[in-house]
Amino acid sequence: MKKYIVMGNYTAKAFQGFMKDPKQDRSTAVKALTEAVGGKFESFYITRGPYDFVAVTSGDMPYENFAGIKLAVEASGTVENMVILEEMNMNKAAEIAAKAMAGYKPAG
Template sequence: MTTYILLINWTDQGIRSAKDSPKRLDAARNLLGSMGGSFDKFYLTMGEYDMVAVCEAPDDRVMARFTLSLAAAGNVRTKTLKAFPEVHYRDIIASLT
């Protein structure tokens, strides 16, 4: 599984119905699960982003399909970061010439 960090902001539509946000999070969890992925952590944040999620998915195509599905619903906009665990980080750095 590949780890992804999602930086999430509510749209105008999403913030107007913020009280429904927990239900939407549950639906997003179920959607990603149906695609073979999972939410590892989820945070409501203060600052530039409204929420941050750490997720896993089988590959980039699954994560792209998932985030496009979220965007199509109109409640959030996301920025997705592909995350490399420390062991891969060390391998990548060690391979530098």
């Protein structure tokens, strides 16, 4: 099962919503979105730094499922700069790179 790490920023519209209802739990919305596309919610954090939130999810599904969440959430006008990181197997990538280099001749 692959892990997906999702980061993003809230907009002024979202901050207005937080002030209107300061006790709301956004992790429930993240869980619902994740499960709607067949994923498993693992954790959600409000963060200090370049991103306002980070979510960790997992699932045996294509990247496009999470890209769909990005489209829907950013279209709502409450989230922007959403980044989706997909876990990968570095050893497998290195094996493929070694095979690719066997027949590759650099320019020059």
